Amino acid sequence: HVTEHFLTGLTYIRQNFPCLLTAKKHGAMSIDGFQMYLVSPEGAVLDPQLLALHQDMSQPLSHYFICSSHNTYLMDDQLRGQSSQEAYVQALKRGCRCVEVDCWDGPNGEPVVYHGHTFTSKILFRDVITTLAEYAFKVSEFPVILSLENHCSIEQQKVMAQLLDTILGDTLLRAPLDRLVPQELPSPQDLKGKVLLKAKKIGGLEESETLTDEIPDEVSDEDEAEPKSPSAENLSADALRLNDKKSKFSRELSDLVVYCKSVHFHGFEYSHLHSKCYEMSSFSESKARKLAKDTGAEFVRHNSRQLSRVYPSGMRTDSSNYNPQELWNVGCQIVALNFQTAGLEMDLNDGLFSQNGCCGYVLKPDFMRNDDSFDPERPQDRNGYTSLRLSIQVISGQQLPKVNQKEGSIVDPLVRVEIYGVFQDQAKQETSYIDNNGFNPLWNETFHFIVHVPELALVRFVVEDYDKASRNDFMGQFTVPFTCIQPGYRHIHLLSKDGTAIPLSSLFVNIKISELTTEV
Structure with missing residues (x-):
């Protein structure tokens, strides 16, 4: 359904604003502009405002x-x-x-x-x-x-x-x-x-020099x-x-x-x-x-x-x-x-x-940082405790890297979402694998997590090449602090094993964050 909504939207833009000048005249975004936005830092999972130096650096x-x-x-x-x-x-x-x-x-x-x-x-x-x-x-x-x-x-x-x-x-x-x-x-x-x-x-520092x-x-x-x-x-x-x-x-x-x-x-x-x-x-x-x-x-x-x-x-x-x-x-x-x-x-x-x-x-x-009692084993006991629901829809992948660089080699990619934080927040879920498609695999699978201490949580997206006979091969990953996530439709630009960028390789996801309701 998400893919259909996006295709419908893109078709509308293409039909009604076929060129950049027409789009500008109507105060709208062209199809090229929309695609550029989706893969820009503003459309990334990591909030670009939090990438810059923004924290209070005057504390001990x-x-x-x-x-x-x-x-x-x-x-x-x-x-x-x-x-x-x-x-x-x-x-x-x-x-x-x-x-x-x-x-x-x-x-x-x-x-x-x-x-x-x-x-x-x-x-x-x-x-x-x-x-x-x-x-x-x-x-x-x-x-x-x-x-x-x-x-x-x-x-x-x-x-x-x-x-x-x-x-x-x-x-x-x-x-x-x-x-x-x-x-x-x-x-x-x-x-x-x-x-x-x-x-x-x-x-x-208090001592004299006679020691x-x-x-x-x-x-x-x-x-x-x-x-x-x-x-x-x-x-x-x-x-x-x-x-x-x-x-x-x-x-x-x-x-x-x-x-x-x-x-x-x-x-x-x-x-x-x-x-x-x-x-x-x-x-x-x-x-x-x-x-x-x-x-x-x-x-x-x-x-x-x-x-x-x-x-x-x-x-x-x-x-x-x-x-x-x-x-x-x-x-x-x-x-x-x-x-x-x-x-x-x-x-x-x-x-x-x-x-x-x-x-x-x-x-x-x-x-x-203060004298409040915080026990990572019992996070619900701290003052101001609020747990959050994190929903991640893994929609698709784009130009995923090959594990084997030999000509004609094809991957069977899957995506795993991992949560790291206090013990109660440790969790992971993964998609099914897609046969022989590293260029534009489509999953449309949604995961739900409960996060008790979002201030300490990290979310790691991992892409692997499925292998039923041996251990899956690593393809790429991206790790983001929970508090830096931008909700909405986002691209995740994948990194290699040594932390360097993999050009053009990304995941497309939809992320929702909400307070946990009593009925959940």
Whole structure:
């Protein structure tokens, strides 16, 4: 019926306004103009107004999701992959605002960057920082966090500090804004054009310069993620410091750490009582997922005032990724992924950060930024809760890409619509497949979803080539934040596996969003 309505409308336009001049004279749109509108940004599923920078950028850093990379220097796997400055260039061009550098002692007093105790190639720390200086703010003017995993000796730490100082120059943040000890983190707006160093720090911003150069040992994210004592919740800050193993740390490097001081996580109660806003912890994906499942509401409150970084399991030697949605659901800001590995997880990451000018910062929902109790396991308990009905009619496809480029090859396409968000919102439905037609397949199938937390939901459209004997082949996808969807008849311009556009390839859909009525 939808196709018939459109054909009827097009026929009317063609019969009554056969040329552009006649259409203009009658204040109408020509058939060519109408077709151009349908495939223009105004006719796309992603609202073009929300593509531009439009969010409030004056709130504390902890109030934003931040596009983040893990082991940014790697182009491939974690065991034998190539390390390259080009990996930083590619990540920064994709809007990444938190990059990671693993530093080790190198020859001739020069620190090197690589995945320690593996066969990955090595690059100079100097070259990484030079690349960062050149590309950090080409795509986004908002701050870059340099997450430092430091394995270097005191001598080479001093070299690192010198290189950071001389190469980054005024872009490196060296002291609190206005020289004041913060009660809350500054905003992305306040920190435009600045590089923030995330690392261990001797003392805190409130401390005097008379401290000894000893801090709790920091060698890796894995150490940082776990408390040193099973009873850490019940220990005082002084007792925890004494309980930790001590190691020497360069004062010169320490002094460059301002708003991103790495600390061990000792529990939400301890953090609430003792932690400063500029202290942040890193969590392995397994630790973070357990906290999210067991104490989700507490995790949300913790992340309203402090930064949290999550990184992939050390077992992911193939540079695979975990699902970032589970950690965004509890407000974790720095959910680091292996950018070099395409797939669902990077599709979600690209989808979330496609909004707000692709600047790498997305403002969290208001119920995750204040003291209201939000539990992702029980979204209906929050103030102002309203669920929505999402109806998507998958009408047709246009010039879908071939999976096999051999002459005469034909695809059997199907479309799957997937919802990612809080647990209650996870859902997927798919169309039937169309035999031997990738040029203009017609489905006319409608799906209905209930979305409980639209502010956190992502909608992913996936096109696959059906194969009854083996796994379906990926053809294209597009992921959009639920809050950025334009209802109505829309074209979805498909992306390839690595996130680049597939020319002329699209889906045509009709989308309706409405409040859920009591009888549903």
